[in-house]
Structure formats: C-alpha cells, structure tokens
Amino acid sequence: MKSLSEIDTVSKRASRASGFEWGIAEEVGKNMRILEMLGISGIKNLNHYYKIRSKKNFEKIKLITKENQRSQLEYCPITAGVNFLDQVRSLENLNEIKFQNLAYPILFLPFIGRASEVLGKKILLKIDNRKFLLNYNTSIYTNNLDDGIITIGNNVVITFLDNKDSFEENEWRELYKLSENTFVEENESLKQSGAGAGLTDND
Amino acid sequence: MKVELRDPKIVMKLSKLGSFHQSKLSFLRSFLKEFKDWNYKRDLFELNELGFGIAVYSFKKSNRVYSLICFANQLNENERSDRVIATKWDAAFTLYDGVPTKHDIERLRNEVPKQEVGRLSYKELTLSRANKSVRVFNHVVDSLSKGKQPDISLLSSVGYLYRTTAVYGSGKFGLADRFRIKDREEICGPFRLEMMLVYLVRQFTFDQVNHVAKNKNPKKAVSLDLEICKSLGIGNSTGLGMAPFIVNHPTLLNNWVLARETVLKKIREIQNVEKKDGDLFTKYLKKSIKNITSWNTDSIYQQNKIKFLLKDVNNFIIFLEKNFNFSSEFAFNKIYLWLEKNSGDECIEYIVSMMMEPYDQIVNPLINKMSSEEDKYFNIPTNRTVLELKDIIENKYKEILKIDFTKNENNQNFWFISKNKEEPRLADRFEEKGSDLEQPLAIARDIKKLYEALSVAKNSSKIDKFLLNNNHLRHVVRRAFIVEKFPYSEIQDNTISKSIIPIDMLRLKLSFFGALKFDPRSDKWLRICMFQGAPLPENLKNYDEGWVYNSLN
Numbered sequence: 123m124k125s126l127s128e129i130d131t132v133s134k135r136a137s138r139a140s141g142f143e144w145g146i147a148e149e150v151g152k153n154m155r156i157l158e159m160l161g162i163s164g165i166k167n168l169n170h171y172y173k174i175r176s177k178k179n180f181e182k183i184k185l186i187t188k189e190n191q192r193s194q195l196e197y198c199p200i201t202a203g204v205n206f207l208d209q210v211r212s213l214e215n216l217n218e219i220k221f222q223n224l225a226y227p228i229l230f231l232p233f234i235g236r237a238s239e240v241l242g243k244k245i246l247l248k249i250d251n252r253k254f255l256l257n258y259n260t261s262i263y264t265n266n267l268d269d270g271i272i273t274i275g276n277n278v279v280i281t282f283l284d285n286k287d288s289f290e291e292n293e294w295r296e297l298y299k300l301s302e303n304t305f306v307e308e309n310e311s312l313k314q315s316g317a318g319a320g321l322t323d324n325d
Numbered sequence: 326m327k328v329e330l331r332d333p334k335i336v337m338k339l340s341k342l343g344s345f346h347q348s349k350l351s352f353l354r355s356f357l358k359e360f361k362d363w364n365y366k367r368d369l370f371e372l373n374e375l376g377f378g379i380a381v382y383s384f385k386k387s388n389r390v391y392s393l394i395c396f397a398n399q400l401n402e403n404e405r406s407d408r409v410i411a412t413k414w415d416a417a418f419t420l421y422d423g424v425p426t427k428h429d430i431e432r433l434r435n436e437v438p439k440q441e442v443g444r445l446s447y448k449e450l451t452l453s454r455a456n457k458s459v460r461v462f463n464h465v466v467d468s469l470s471k472g473k474q475p476d477i478s479l480l481s482s483v484g485y486l487y488r489t490t491a492v493y494g495s496g497k498f499g500l501a502d503r504f505r506i507k508d509r510e511e512i513c514g515p516f517r518l519e520m521m522l523v524y525l526v527r528q529f530t531f532d533q534v535n536h537v538a539k540n541k542n543p544k545k546a547v548s549l550d551l552e553i554c555k556s557l558g559i560g561n562s563t564g565l566g567m568a569p570f571i572v573n574h575p576t577l578l579n580n581w582v583l584a585r586e587t588v589l590k591k592i593r594e595i596q597n598v599e600k601k602d603g604d605l606f607t608k609y610l611k612k613s614i615k616n617i618t619s620w621n622t623d624s625i626y627q628q629n630k631i632k633f634l635l636k637d638v639n640n641f642i643i644f645l646e647k648n649f650n651f652s653s654e655f656a657f658n659k660i661y662l663w664l665e666k667n668s669g670d671e672c673i674e675y676i677v678s679m680m681m682e683p684y685d686q687i688v689n690p691l692i693n694k695m696s697s698e699e700d701k702y703f704n705i706p707t708n709r710t711v712l713e714l715k716d717i718i719e720n721k722y723k724e725i726l727k728i729d730f731t732k733n734e735n736n737q738n739f740w741f742i743s744k745n746k747e748e749p750r751l752a753d754r755f756e757e758k759g760s761d762l763e764q765p766l767a768i769a770r771d772i773k774k775l776y777e778a779l780s781v782a783k784n785s786s787k788i789d790k791f792l793l794n795n796n797h798l799r800h801v802v803r804r805a806f807i808v809e810k811f812p813y814s815e816i817q818d819n820t821i822s823k824s825i826i827p828i829d830m831l832r833l834k835l836s837f838f839g840a841l842k843f844d845p846r847s848d849k850w851l852r853i854c855m856f857q858g859a860p861l862p863e864n865l866k867n868y869d870e871g872w873v874y875n876s877l878n
Contacts, residue, residue: 123446145799145802208705211708239704
C-alpha cells in the first residue's frame with residue numbers, strides 16, 4: 123500500500139511534469155492525499171487525465187462565472203479547481219455555479235472540499251446524477267463511491283448551502299427537554315452559593 | 326527587563342544556522358527523557374559466529390510496544406559504501422509498530438535490506454541502514470577476543486562502531502504516515518521514532534561486537550567495558566537529501582528555531598540567576614571543552630571553525646572567571662551581549678545552547694511546541710490584497726530583495742531530483758544540464774520575481790485576481806503568507822548562489838537532532854555522531870541529564 127506521503131509527492135511531481143506550475147502541482151499533491159485518504163479514486167483519475175492531456179487540449183478557465191459553458195473544449199479540472207478555490211469568496215454570492223463539460227470531475231472534487239473549509243459552509247456538488255456533499259474538508263458524503271474513472275461531467279452544479287440546522291425546532295426542543303434530566307433543581311441555598319460568582323449576573 | 330527575540334534576518338542567515346549546536350531542545354535528548362521509564366528488552370538475538378543474522382529490541386509501556394528489527398548481513402569489502410548510490414550495507418533496520426510475528430520478520434527480511442527499493446507497510450515506522458567503521462569494529466573484536474579492552478584513543482578519534490547512511494520515516498517507501506503516530510501521547514515532538522531507531526541500533530552494535538569477539542575466542546574474550554560503550558555513539562553520513570527538508574517545511578522550521586529563540590530570550594530576562602544555575606552552566610561549559618578538542622575533521626573549513634570556537638570559548642571562560650559575577654542582575658543577558666561583541670557565531674551559538682542546561686522549567690514547555698500542523702497553513706488567503714503581500718515581502722525579505730539575480734554568481738546553482746536515487750542534488754546551472762527541471766527551492770530568487778510582479782499590479786487588487794496571470798509564482802505567494810505568521814520559517818539567504826555552503830543547511834537540522842562533531846567531507850555531505858556519552862538502555866531509568874558532557878572522549 124502506498125503511503126499518503128508518497129501519493130502527495132508523486133502526484134505533485136507528475137503534475138509538474140505534465141506542465142503545471144509548481145504552486146499548482148503542490149495543490150494537486152495535497153488533493154490526491156485527501157481523495158485517497160477518503161477512499162475516492164484520485165490516483166486512478168489523475169493518471170488517466172495526464173495520459174489524455176498529452177494528446178488532447180483542454181480549456182483552461184481563469185475567471186469563473188455563474189454559468190461556465192464551452193462547446194469545443196472540455197474544462198481542465200485542475201485549472202478550474204484552482205481558480206474556483208482562489209475565487210470562492212466572491213463566487214459564494216452567486217449561490218450556484220454551473221459547468222458544462224468538466225473533464226475528470228473527481229479531480230475537481232477536493233478543490234470544492236477545501237473551498238467548503240475556507241467558507242465554513244457545506245457545498246453540494248452534483249456531477250450529472252452523482253451527488254457529493256462536502257463538509258468543511260473533513261468528510262465527503264456521496265451516493266457514488268465506486269465509479270473509478272469518470273472522464274467527463276456533462277453538467278456539474280455547485281451549490282453553496284446555507285449554514286442551517288438539519289432538524290426541526292420541535293425535534294430540538296424534545297431533545298433539549300430530555301437533556302434537562304441531567305440538571306439539579308436548585309433550592310434557595312444552592313441559588314445563593316452554587317454559582318461561585320457574585321449574586322448578580324452582570325457584575 | 327524585556328528582551329526582544331533575535332531578529333530573523335540575522336538568525337536565519339545560513340552562516341548563523343550553520344553554527345547551531347545541540348542543546349536541551351534537541352530531539353535525541355528529548356527522546357531519552359520521554360522514554361526513560363519505558364521497559365527495554367532484547368527480544369531476539371540470532372546471529373551466527375561472524376555476527377550475521379537477526380536481532381530484535383523493544384521499548385514497551387502499557388499496551389504500546391516499539392520493536393527494532395535488525396538484519397546484519399555479510400558484505401564484501403568492495404560493496405561497502407556510505408554514498409547514497411550504495412545498494413548493500415552491513416546492517417539494515419526497521420522500527421516496527423508492536424511485536425513482530427515470525428511472518429512479519431520473514432516479510433521484512435526480504436524488504437528491509439533492500440532499503441529504497443524495498444516496500445514497507447504502515448506497520449513499519451522508520452527505516453535505516455548502517456555500515457561498520459571496519460577499522461574500529463575489527464580492532465574492538467580483536468582486543469576483546471584477546472581478553473583486553475580496545476585502544477581508547479582509536480575509539481575516541483572515530484566515536485562509533487557503525488554509522489548510518491540514511492534514516493527514513495514519515496511515509497517513505499510505504500512506511501507509516503506521520504498522521505498515524507503524531508497524536509500518540511508518548512510522541513511529544515518531531516523525529517522521536519527516528520531517534521529511537523538510532524538509539525537501539527547503537528545498542529545492537531555493542532551486542533554484535535561482543536558476540537563476534539566471544540565466538541572468536543570463547544575462552545578468553547571479555548565484553549566491551551560499559552563505560553567505553555557509553556562513550557561511543559552512532560555515526561551518520563548525511564548528504565544533500567536533508568537540505569530541502571528545511572525549505573519544504575517552513576512552519577516546522579519556524580517552530581524549532583522559535584523554541585530556541587524563546588528559551589534564549591527568557592534566560593536573558595532572568596533578573597537574578599541562582600548560584601546553583603550559574604555553577605551548573607559553568608561546570609558543563611568547562612566539561613564540554615573535551616567535546617571540542619576531540620572534534621576531528623579533515624575539512625579545513627570546519628577545522629577553522631573549531632579553532633575559532635575553542636579560542637572563543639577559552640576567552641569566554643577567562644572572562645567568566647576574571648570579570649564576571651553571576652550575582653549581578655540579568656547575568657545571562659550580560660553574557661550574551663559580551664559574546665555578541667567578542668565572539669564568532671560558532672561560539673555564540675555554542676554558549677546559547679549551554680545556557681539552557683540549568684533551565685528545565687523554561688526549556689520543557691517549549692519542547693512540546695516543536696511540531697507543526699503544516700496543512701493548516703497551506704491554503705492561500707486569496708482575499709488579501711497585492712499591497713498587503715508587497716508589505717509582507719518588504720518587511721520579511723528586505724535583504725533578499727537586494728540580491729541581483731541577473732548576476733550569474735547569484736543564480737549559479739539549481740536544485741534537482743536525481744533520477745537514479747530520487748534524492749535532491751545541487752548543480753551548476755551554467756555547467757550542467759537539467760536546470761529546466763529545477764525544483765522550487767530557489768526561494769530568494771522567486772520571492773524577488775514575485776515582488777517585481779506585485780510592483781506592477783494594482784495595490785487594491787485581490788490575490789485571487791493577481792494569481793490569474795501569475796500562477797508561476799503561486800508557490801512563493803503561499804510561502805510569503807506563511808512567513809508573515811511564522812517569523813523563523815524562511816532561510817534569509819540565497820540557496821542557489823555560487824557561494825552557498827549546503828552543509829550549513831544540514832547542520833541546522835542535525836543540531837536539532839542533537840548531533841555532535843560535524844565532520845564535513847565536502848561542501849555537500851558530512852559525518853556526525855549521535856548519542857555519544859548517552860546512557861545505555863539498561864540504565865535509562867536513572868541517568869545523568871548532563872551525559873552530553875560526560876563522554877570519555
């Protein structure tokens with residue numbers, strides 16, 4: 123089994139050898155470490171992409187907008203990912219970003235995960251019929267784990283999710299009420315002496 | 326009185342970093358302290374009469390066991406080399422996480438001796454190999470087998486029976502990644518398990534030499550005197566592989582140097598130095614002189630450094646004895662200021678290390694702050710502005726910006742990874758091919774390029790926009806934002822200049838390991854000694870903290 127350190131180093135060097143700048147190669151190394159740690163096929167996709175990339179041109183998008191469409195060329199997932207990560211603070215206001223024809227979208231995935239960490243918000247990534255929920259770069263929840271190599275995402279949609287509870291208020295109240303059973307009912311004496319601080323809350 | 330931390334622009338010059346010495350912060354000393362109450366055991370010792378075979382040593386505490394597995398091999402004279410191009414060694418080692426089964430040992434017997442071309446697993450933590458100092462090893466075997474102890478002066482001139490030529494960890498060749506061990510309660514800082522491997526290898530060398538001598542002459546042989554064992558360490562040959570490490574791990578480098586600088590500052594701020602502390606400092610200082618006088622090297626460069634170190638330390642001792650009183654206020658600050666005025670960097674840094682000896686209460690809390698969660702600082706804050714980044718560079722790289730990289734001598738060398746051994750190398754850009762595959766280690770040059778690019782960009786522009794057309798500088802944009810937070814994270818020198826002395830970079834790292842007796846064999850590799858004078862594993866539970874200065878040599 124390859125260590126994550128080897129995965130990072132080899133991916134970084136291979137990215138440089140494929141023509142990416144060192145700073146971008148560093149990003150890819152870090153991303154492959156994330157994907158492989160989470161059990162997603164990073165190396166498989168990267169290797170396939172770099173083989174294809176030597177024979178085929180890809181669109182290197184710079185400025186990302188709400189709708190990103192190119193009919194002739196597929197988008198390079200690494201350039202798109204780096205720029206998405208760099209620009210994510212301004213992209214957040216757009217709520218939803220769409221890409222058509224994003225090549226090897228699995229390679230795009232960790233950039234979105236890291237963007238989720240930068241914003242402190244969950245992000246939902248849909249790649250055609252596959253869904254990935256990115257949680258602050260700590261985990262990925264998905265309905266597709268075993269797809270191996272995905273060469274194209276025809277319709278890729280990134281949605282910034284508002285930070286909100288996943289439960290109803292009454293569910294919270296019920297749970298809170300149950301938690302109250304760990305509290306001690308205070309008599310007068312405890313009210314006077316239990317807090318340890320002054321007798322007014324605002325002193 | 327408040328003393329400022331020393332200026333990174335001075336401390337982080339290579340000539341200064343190349344004058345650092347071991348100290349109480351050094352990892353091998355911390356390792357001994359942290360593992361002193363662990364149970365040491367020799368679990369297996371199956372060597373033939375010539376000393377070839379397998380041995381296993383372990384440290385155990387509660388449910389945790391670390392086992393060193395040693396494979397000692399027969400080697401022809403012409404196969405023995407310390408160079409990284411070697412493919413066979415006298416012995417190869419791995420530190421195993423737990424108690425190895427027979428199956429593990431069989432698996433590792435096929436992999437560990439192959440080193441870089443073998444495959445390890447997440448159950449193996451560190452990997453190393455070592456060659457005998459044949460002259461010393463054979464002399465010791467001969468002497469012991471005749472019933473007498475070896476010639477101390479010969480042992481003293483070398484300092485070890487074996488020298489390692491590499492110690493690997495952190496995921497290399499399939500070894501366990503650092504994340505698997507970093508949160509264990511016994512791992513209090515960097516390189517602890519590398520230190521454990523080297524320490525146990527040292528004991529293997531004593532056991533092996535005794536075993537061979539005994540088999541050579543079972544009736545007459547004696548064991549190597551334990552005091553002599555203690556005065557021997559483990560040698561190490563280190564090449565350029567180590568140099569990029571300190572460039573590639575800026576926050577870690579910062580935390581090492583910051584710990585050292587913080588200790589110095591706090592010691593200089595002590596208003597009243599207690600008599601016992603002044604006495605301990607003076608005692609160790611005087612005892613340490615023999616570590617300088619027994620420091621042998623053929624390197625003229627290092628010989629000169631040692632000569633000036635000895636002269637400066639002797640002058641300092643005269644000053645201490647004739648003109649100094651520890652009962653004066655802020656005594657160590659006065660000492661430091663005197664040193665800055667009267668001594669070279671070798672001596673200043675030597676005494677700085679010595680100053681730490683009486684002050685466990687200052688040093689110990691900082692030992693636990695010498696690791697780094699590097700990933701936390703990887704993302705570039707692209708919402709910052711061009712002006713802010715320019716300010717950081719003007720403030721943190723003032724001297725670097727003065728370098729003229731259009732001059733060949735400032736752009737002379739390039740760092741690359743050798744195809745044969747996948748190891749870093751340095752070569753002359755104007756003489757050798759390969760500079761198109763240069764590694765991103767020319768930080769000074771690239772920072773200056775970044776500054777020039779920023780100078781023609783709009784100040785209010787955000788970094789995300791700047792990077793749209795400047796991703797070729799992305800690696801140094803990331804660094805500059807790291808340096809903003811971590812003042813000691815950057816070498817304040819040009820690592821590709823004609824005048825660079827790469828061994829200064831090695832020495833910096835090795836001093837934090839706790840190495841002694843730096844012996845440069847060229848400007849690109851050196852030999853050192855580790856654990857010389859250290860307690861033996863059997864005596865680890867109760868040892869003298871000043872062992873570094875108690876060596877027989």
